[in-house]
Amino acid sequence: MLLIPDSVVRFFHRMASPPHFYAFTERLMPWLTVIFLLLTAAGLYGGLYLAPPDYQQGDSYRIIYIHVPSAWMSLFIYVVMAIAGAIGLIWRIKLAEIVAISSAPVGAGFTFIALVTGSLWGKPMWGAWWVWDARLTSELILLFLYLGVIGLYGAIDDKRVASKAVAILALVGVVNIPIIHYSVEWWNTLHQGPTVTKMDKPSIHVSMLIPLLLMALSFKLYYLIAMLQRARTELLMRERNSQWVRTMVLENEQ
Amino acid sequence: MPLPQAFFALIRRDLVLALRRRSEMINPLLFFILVITLFPLGIGAQPQLLKAIAPGIIWVSALLAAMLSLDSLFRSDFDDGSLEQILLSSHPASVLVLGKVIAHWLVTGLPLLIVAPLLAVFLGLPGHSVGILLLTLLLGTPVLSLIGAIGVALTVGLRRGGMILSLLVLPLYVPVLIFAGNAVEMAGTGLPVDAQINILISILLMALVLAPWPTAAALKMSIN
Structure with missing residues (x-):
């Protein structure tokens, strides 16, 4: 605790209070949306126009700009869900519980996208919609x-x-x-080996790598937006009998 | 009562209860035999084909039988309130839960081992593989009970927990299925299977140590 600055501790304490969280995320949302749109536009432009076609796979490799970030997100979100669940279990923080469960449908969505795009890519490359390959x-x-x-x-x-x-199940x-x-x-195993996460030099050209990383960032922001929106509605559902929700609804009606 | 005594008393109690209600013991076993009988009927009785897929058939059937038997693990104790008493006792809940899982495996897992060689011979598995099959079942089925216990503990309080249980438990069974099935298949071709057996042992040890904790936590949540 001594290592963490006081302001950070205060920030987390305030975020654990539902009304504060609700108001804070409302102010955050436009910023997140703008950054997300910019990153997606830049990533797609870089990936679909600027990056050269692959010498072997031609243009069909470009699906990696959706496929790879989705696959990364699918694992990342599961880990976030487990961590949020553990925080909810240990410190009984309501908002951590809500973040955990709000992450699940978004993570499932990314997993599904990774599977579908993988299958679309696999048809011309492997000659089959589905192969029982390890990573699939x-x-x-x-x-x-x-x-x-x-x-x-x-x-x-x-x-x-x-x-x-x-939370127990996620852990x-x-x-x-x-x-x-x-x-x-x-x-x-049949799947092509990892090309980006190698510890030494990645075996992907930098003009293809930069859009990929931009897309990965944009997907992270999308997750944040989608998860927070779900968390906000879930929070309203659970707190529907509390005073702050009532005041807020009354204020909005006027 | 000291902890070891309480642990063994719980196992003894569960075994006596199981002997009084034999259907709980017999049903998973009959299911196991029936499912294996259905495979030759469904895919045709070519001996070569059956021999090739026998390890997979036996292991998938064992997986399903283990999953079906899970419901009886905590159900009656949950209904009559003795589960609450067990969790309220001064002993660590995870150790007592482990006792219940061991008793449950002795009742529903061990019988599978006894009939498996017979079914393996029906499917034309060579003699050497039958030994490996038994070894993988001996190492693998306790893992199925231990991991399954987490799933039942999470769903025991639900009225319609059955369907959701399979969704929770079956994905977690995948590693056991892969290593066990592969070991039996390799044994059939005369290759060494030490690696698979060692991995199964390590999975079993990990499940023994780790699985009782979430099970106990989930049970406390369920009786809430």
């Missing part, structure tokens, strides 16, 4: 893990209890994801 399969299992989280949350009526259940899942990933990898 573990992505599919990740989708099932997301659907399990969403299903469990929907099945429990008391949403505070449901959030706890979701179990996060321990299992590497095990599942490596077991599937070991089981079979």
